[in-house]
Amino acid sequence: MPASKKSSSSSTSSLDIHRSDLALCKRQALVEAALLSHDCILPLESFFYEDLNALAQITTFHAADLTIAYTNSMMIDNKARLVVSQQVKVKYLTLCRLMDKGIELAMALPDFPRPDDYLCSSCYSISLSPEPMTQTVPTSPSSSDDDTPIPAPPRSQLAVHSLGSPRRSRQKRRETISLSVRLSRPINYTPAPSVKEEEPEYVSQSIWAPSEETFDDRNGVDYTTITCRYCNEEGHCQIKCPKYFCRVCNKHEPHHLSANCPDLKGKHIISAKPGTHAFHYQLRQWENERDNSGPQS
Known part of the structure; x- marks a missing residue:
């Protein structure tokens, strides 16, 4: 009980x-x-x-x-x-x-x-998308004096639209783009031009372990906000840290972690999956034990 x-x-x-x-x-x-x-x-x-x-x-x-x-x-x-x-x-x-x-x-x-x-009642649909962006269009020399430029877009606000017919309602829902309740997105915006993706560069598995810190600028990562796991300095990750050195062969070489040293000859010293927080934690613990035990033959 x-x-x-x-x-x-x-x-x-x-x-x-x-x-x-x-x-x-x-x-x-x-x-x-x-x-x-x-x-x-x-x-x-x-x-x-x-x-x-x-x-x-x-x-x-x-x-x-x-x-x-x-x-x-x-x-x-x-x-x-x-x-x-x-x-x-x-x-x-x-x-x-x-x-x-x-x-x-x-x-x-x-x-x-x-x-x-x-607030909108149940007979209206709420769309958090702002009004379509309209830019000012300059008038041509041949235009009359009554022609006025298109006004600038109003401030983003809750746009309330009547439901109307079911077909029109479905069309409006397809045109409306919303990611979340607090995120406003424009409607009917010109899609971005397609960019041909670059083929990933092949790097040997023995010298570059798959890690969550090995992303480069092609993926939109700003390295100025990345903090190194080894020296706790911003601007680079652990795998590119100039102060880091392998505890197996004592080499200062980029993309060379102790867990992936060729001198291990395939021996696994870390049980966690590469690229996870557990992997870097176990690697740091293993390196601390090597540092405390002194040089080994």
């Missing part, structure tokens, strides 16, 4: 934690929808008119959301993912900061727009 009571109490506590997390997510989604609604901007700024820090947080949230929309529209390389991920973090931290400052109290005021005004 005590074991059953313990299991039931643990399941109840986990269920309570799940409910609290779900309630927090709903609160955050409601605050985010209010921040992205034009009808709620003026009431929020009026509520925080004496708190300059809160007003700056609201401006930062809108700037991060606009940066995500423009980055997805203009940048087509892999670095755009890093920009978007950092801006999503900025939006989340800013949203949490505004919740700590009492933005939910402003949303509970009688004169604040109701959730039905800035």
Whole structure:
């Protein structure tokens, strides 16, 4: 009986934690929808008119959301993912900061727009994709004076579209590109030009072990953010560390780990799979034992 009571109490506590997390997510989604609604901007700024820090947080949230929309529209390389991920973090931290400052109290005021005004009901479909990007087109000399350039794209916001006919609804869903709830992506954007993939260079298994640290710049890895497992310095990985040397043959040679030394003649000194954290941990332990035991014949 005590074991059953313990299991039931643990399941109840986990269920309570799940409910609290779900309630927090709903609160955050409601605050985010209010921040992205034009009808709620003026009431929020009026509520925080004496708190300059809160007003700056609201401006930062809108700037991060606009940066995500423009980055997805203009940048087509892999670095755009890093920009978007950092801006999503900025939006989340800013949203949490505004919740700590009492933005939910402003949303509970009688004169604040109701959730039905800035949230969509069940008869509408919500698309987090911004409006299609439209750039200014210069007018030709032969055009009339009434011709005006196409306006710049508006700020990213919740785009609400009526469902309409089922066929039109399915077509809109196919045109809409969404990766996550917090990530805005443009629709009907010109696809990136296809780039011919380079054939991987063949490297002997004896001198280059398959490792999670052997990626190069062709895969979009920025080595300035990589920390060496051996010397804990940024800018290179362990397999390219100039201070690292083999504990078997004592050679300072790039791409030469102690576990893959030819002098071992096929002997496995590490049981973990190459490229995993366990592999590098066991390799470090084995090298420390060799260093502590002194030179061996």
